[in-house]
């Protein structure tokens with residue numbers, strides 16, 4: 001008999017905000033086998049005429065990824081975008097300093113934008129504010145977005161792309177607060193450069209939206225002063241401030257690991273507070289939005305990466321093999337975004353293929369879904385609509401770094417158009433099932449459609465090319481009677497409970 005208990009009152013009148021589908025974005029960097037050997041592998045049996053893998057494309061499409069950040073990441077801070085356009089045979093091979101590899105430049109802006117379009121995704125393009133600056137950013141946006149009749153737009157047309165790419169969302173550099181970044185800057189140096197770059201880019205295309213670099217993690221010594229100092233410059237020019245965060249279970253303390261989404265919640269609250277302080281200070285009418293454009297679990301591959309030979313092409317870098325427990329934390333991180341749907345309007349799971357990714361490939365071989373694929377898939381499919389604010393009570397526990405960790409982690413999304421209500425829930429308890437009662441009386445005439453559960457006895461279970469060990473199943477332990485949903489969430493589980501309006505009700 002479990003001592004745990006959770007209750008939830010869900011009312012359609014308690015709305016947080018419409019979920020921006022772009023919180024289900026992802027990221028493809030020129031890093032490891034993300035591009036070469038990931039999305040692109042000419043000669044692979046599943047490659048299309050351009051060399052892109054159809055088997056990978058199928059999974060990307062299944063995930064319904066609305067926006068993909070490109071081309072970095074740390075890579076962008078040393079990237080000359082001109083190297084990646086024009087005849088492939090003439091493109092230079094370069095030393096890639098961020099990840100110490102050789103970049104062939106076989107894939108560049110035009111090829112990637114075309115691939116993303118086929119995947120059903122928009123591109124979030126990052127400009128290099130490490131080794132470069134205003135001039136290259138304004139040229140790149142002219143190349144991408146100007147229709148024609150000028151040097152850079154005509155060059156694009158000469159490169160076989162008649163129509164402009166019309167890329168709307170642009171990142172003003174990447175992790176410029178990080179000492180590892182090529183061209184790392186102080187907050188004031190970055191703030192000035194970002195502002196002037198934003199001005200020039202907007203002169204070329206006033207329709208764009210811009211992301212100002214926030215902190216690389218809550219652990220940065222400059223967090224959150226970095227946000228205050230940089231936004232002092234960029235507040236009116238930018239639409240978003242970025243947040244990045246990766247977690248790991250280095251001491252093998254799973255209860256503590258699963259509680260780390262509380263740190264993410266705190267991160268978001270803090271950045272919102274700083275943004276609102278700058279808003280007040282500037283007497284601005286604008287509310288800054290948040291782009292959580294790098295997030296995931298990342299630590300499994302650290303050791304292997306340190307043993308790789310430098311200066312090779314597309315080495316297997318950052319190839320984390322994700323466990324079942326990683327899927328639970330990834331689920332909780334997604335729920336955190338849903339609960340902050342009023343301010344977090346974009347987020348990018350870093351990354352998409354092979355590099356800390358939900359999708360893995362073998363060179364010349366198979367493709368498979370990692371454990372983290374599933375919470376990402378479920379929220380992307382069923383987490384579109386209005387994020388509701390349920391009244392939740394739950395038993396709690398303490399972990400090494402966190403007190404009062406609710407056993408239940410949850411978020412609720414109401415899709416008014418489709419008349420569906422989805423309750424997402426993680427049972428963080430490693431030992432006990434969690435009985436959960438949900439009062440959904442404001443959803444009259446709704447019936448229980450499905451309860452999907454992802455669980456496994458072994459927290460370290462992984463999926464491989466050979467075997468999908470961790471996969472969702474249908475759960476039969478829920479019932480809905482007179483507006484009260486009663487269910488039992490298995491110990492350590494990810495749950496998706498879907499209610500739909502019954503015909504004629």
Ligand code: AHR
Nearest residue numbers: 029073074075174175350
């Ligand atoms: O996603 C991997 C790397 O993590 C990115 O290149 C960088 O921005 C971050 O530090």
